[in-house]
Amino acid sequence: MSSTPEVSVVIPTFDRPELVTRAVRSALAQTVTDIEVIVVVDGPDGATRAALAAIGDPRVRPVELPVKGGAPNARNQGVQAARAPWTALLDDDDEWLPEKLAVQLARARTATSPMPVVASRLINKTPRAQFVMPRRLPADGEPICEYLTVRRGLFHGDGFIQTSTILAPTELLRRVPFTVGLRRQQELDWTLRALAHDDVELVYAAEPLVLWHQDEDRPRISLNSPWEAQLEWLRGMRPLLTPRAYAAIVTSIISSMAAPTRSVRVFRMLLADARRHGRPSAVDYLTFLQIWLIPPQVRHTLRDRILGRRRPATAPTASAGPVPPVASGVDAAAPTPAVDRPTDVHA
Template sequence: MSVVIPTRFRPDLVLRAVTGVLAQTMDDLEVIVVVDGPDEDTVTALAALPDPRLRVLVQPKKGGAPHARNTGAQAARGRWTAMLDDDDEWLPGKLEVQLKLAYSARRATPIVASRLVNRTPRAESIMPRRLPDPDEPVSEYLTVRRGLFYGDGFIQTSTILAPTELFHRVPFTVGLRRQQELDWTLRAVRHEDVELIVAPDALVVWHQDENRERISLEMPWRQQFEWSQRSRELFTPRAYAAFLMSVVSSMAAPTRSAKVFRELLGEARTHGRPGAIDYLTFMQIWALPAEVRHALRDKVLGRGR
């Protein structure tokens, strides 16, 4: 079993992540930390961990998290590889639970994800709120809402475990700033031998500390919109409309641009198949400031610390 952790300039966080991996209930593993460019503080901190299962690869220059993940997967020696972001942590039985599911899979190449604890300074919740329905298209499971708030179906990088060979066959898209795991998963499940399994237990703590720099807090809506247009074939029409009217719209709404509003709505209606919930989601995203939507979501979903 191999574990790949990309990191840069966050020695305290990556030490927490590595410690959680080394504390897993299975011992037969290697931890590959890919330092994304010169970073002496991180290298020094990791050198203080006296565990032979830890390997540190330092990239000569910054290439981004997807490139670092690809580098780690190429160096992996295990049959299986699991991904972990440096600011998240695993519960002790994560790998053991996921491997049992992997060995019971119907298809030869399973992607095994899991629920997670979504932890923010404001609230804490379990995501995703539901598991995939039998024969439900993966793109619809991951994008189509059944209520006004996200999290019905969901996948996050730190939950993903798959055969190492699959990461060689389907590398992460270098240069993509957001939705890296969605892009990777949708491309991977196009292969006939691949299936997605989601463990019903929350096995990962997803730390969304809103007072520090994180890629997921950035709002590069135009890049995400252009990726969506290039990637239409990965979605069903229903899923494509849902993604544009929820995820991309959430990024674009702070522009308060009527032109952008019409552009996204027109794309969703022309190339997708919106449902009633998508129109409601779209309107509330554009009508309400993000902080109001977040507070309302936490209250409706009963989130608390």
């Protein structure tokens, strides 16, 4: 490995040695070989330390933090340690396909801004099916905040960005760090704050380059985040959102977190907030009502039927080469894919 690698890979983890080993090996299997893999261990963790040492590759650089600080802090610490001009983020429960970095670096060279954020499609693997996300790429002139949040269908969204798909200049990730303490919407929060800078643009690689595993038997802490905290975060993000985007988040994401309260007061408050600060569409109103009135499992079944999902006979692996055809769709377990990623299970 050269003294200055081409790409630094940052993987936050804690107490999941088998998963992080899988993620690290998918990074080491990239066709771009001049990389360093910075594994930020979020607190004392002997099992993970031993698992990383057993990999036996000098490109792996463990960074063990003295105390737990959550995934956003761990990512920030990894970026500070990065030596390459580009940094790629990888969650410890995801995998990359071998061409991921090569495709994204080529896409970055075609960008028109000096600080391109390069995302990609991914293959979402759930217990029921696997399918490609996002369903479509941003249209010319479409506000990114609306692409990532506004629904075109009652039971699904189209836009999406996820941490493990992001490649960005290391300088930009240092200029715009992840928000420490934010337990959900981390990708949306970071992307919108980064795009607020005039020299930044978001571009996509059309190929699915990441395997997003959602069938692991592990806790989903972020799914239990209090809705009040997320509404406070959203109100702070209003300057970076259009009224359409604001309303879409309130009527889908915030409502999906608040609906289990079955509170008429909360129902009315969120509807009033979406109307006061946003511009809800007919789809937003219908989404809001179905989230509050239809049990989640019934919604998931309806969504699967509408999108025509079926379980594939075989599943791709990070070493499987070309990606086989999969159904196009969005996460059946998430109310809106753009901002409901179950992240930070170790936060």
